[in-house]
Amino acid sequence: MFHKVAIIGGGAAAATLVSELLERRTPRPLHLNWYAGAVSAGRGVAYGTPSERHLLNVRAASMGMFVSKPGGFLEYAQALNPAVKGSDFLPRRLYGDFLQSRVEQAVKNAGSFGHDVNVIPFMAESLVPSSEGVTIGYGDEVAHAEAAVLAIGSLPPRPLPGVEDAAIASGRYVTDPWPYLVSAPVDERPLRVLVIGLGLTAVDVVLELSARWPNATFTALSRHGKLPEPHLASASAPGGDDADLVESMRDDPNVRVWMRALRDAASQAEDWRTLVDGLRPHTQSLWADLPVAERARFLRHARWAWERARHRMPPQVAASIAALERAGRLARGRGRMRGVSLSHEGALDVRRGLAGGGEAVESYDVVIQTVGLNTDTLRTEHRLVRQLVIDGLVKPDPLGLGFAALPDGHLLDGNGRARSNLFAIGSLLRGALWESTAIPEIRKQAQSVANMLMAESAERAHSR
Ligand SMILES: Cc1cc2nc3c(=O)[nH]c(=O)nc-3n(C[C@H](O)[C@H](O)[C@H](O)COP(=O)(O)OP(=O)(O)OC[C@H]3O[C@@H](n4cnc5c(N)ncnc54)[C@H](O)[C@@H]3O)c2cc1C
Incomplete structure (x- = not known):
């Protein structure tokens, strides 16, 4: 030893x-x-x-x-x-x-x-x-x-490409949300806030700052504009035996084939969550079977869908987020951030690629980056x-x-x-x-x- x-x-x-x-x-x-x-x-x-x-x-x-x-x-x-x-x-x-x-x-x-x-x-x-x-x-x-x-x-975390140094130096562009959340003071102003990313960190940021900033409005931007899925209120019963599915995935370590097999299995399952949770004990060994080129393909095309389904929101968190959407305080956008610069007025101008093509420029008081680990x-x-x-x-x-x-x-x-x-x-x-x-x-x-x-x-x- x-x-x-x-x-x-x-x-x-x-x-x-x-x-x-x-x-x-x-x-x-x-x-x-x-x-x-x-x-x-x-x-x-x-x-x-x-x-x-x-x-x-x-x-x-x-x-x-x-x-x-x-x-x-x-x-x-x-x-x-x-x-x-x-x-x-x-x-x-x-x-x-x-x-x-x-x-x-x-x-x-x-x-x-x-x-x-x-x-x-x-x-x-x-x-x-x-x-x-x-x-x-x-x-x-x-x-x-x-x-x-x-x-x-x-x-x-590192700033995303396209964010100008002046935007970061202004303190309005936040690269690491966790220390920022600890120190952000109560603010009554009608702040316009952009959150880049729509995973569990974005959800935590919006929940916390919407309480501390009661008049702020939030836009959360991601490629697909979708929130993480919610957990069921009660723990789902253990699923059936996923052995056949896992076996077939092992036989053909190919991301496109896997996604098709998962979609088919989910459509037949009583609740897709049991299927995703049932795969968890096998995920590491399935990943080990996947060649590097297929792993890269997973990261490009399937990662976002997997993470939405795998990393879920507690039901009460999902309800709070839905209430903010209903109250008009949270809007979700689809598209990619292409650049952030400091405007003459001291706000942040954000260039955003639109899902259907083209580009929009929008002005925000604070931009918070929450793009995963x-x-x-x-x-x-x-x-x-x-x-x-x-x-x-x-x-x-x-x-x-x-x-x-x-x-x-x-x-x-x-x-x-x-x-x-x-x-x-x-x-x-x-x-x-x-x-x-x-x-x-x-x-x-x-x-x-x-x-x-x-x-x-x-x-x-x-x-x-
Ligand atoms: C917001 C959030 C919520 C999460 N919620 C859950 C959950 O509900 N359930 C769950 O199972 N998982 C959850 N996770 C996953 C989480 O990552 C793990 O549960 C766990 O916290 C990871 O711990 P860690 O020690 O690996 O990393 P960290 O928590 O990042 O801790 C690493 C620490 O090491 C320090 N460090 C870095 N470099 C050095 C160095 N050179 N010398 C000394 N110290 C150093 C860092 O400063 C940091 O404090 C969540 C993650 C996040 C970010």
């Missing part, structure tokens, strides 16, 4: 892995350096929101932190409020409380398992893996470990990832879906060989797994990486 391990990241994935490791009894003590990036770590981007309007999009019963205890979050929530049901969509703030309390407890109890853990409230800024181990730089310090795990979430490791300002890629120590995924990696999380070096002592979990494994972002996948990855780190064979493989 590796005895000296570095975990890098300050969100749910790192908190889960740290807890997994610290609660194991091992033949020899474990020395853990957790580079958490902040003093109070464990919530990350998704669960750092203080807003009660921001709900989990997964039911409480499925949000446990450990594979061995999938109902752990439900138990925690019911201890606070016995009326909570497993099918409820609870505030993400509460989930952040859960994560933080669990990981703090694990750190506190580490000594009773013989381990020691050092929570370092700094960002890891450089990392050099070698056959001797891993060297990590943070602040003015350098530390060594035998193995490291990157649990750094997705990468900071950034996983492009080749073009990023993230200091650590940039260093790893530029120095050729890791290999970017060819389609911009994070790092090139084995499905079990081993990162590949610049020549495509698996590194024995460098792993990742979470969104930057999308290239290897596609489905690699939500808690049910992350807790499995944390368990499996903890098993590999603790395996007797790990150190031997590493020292070869």
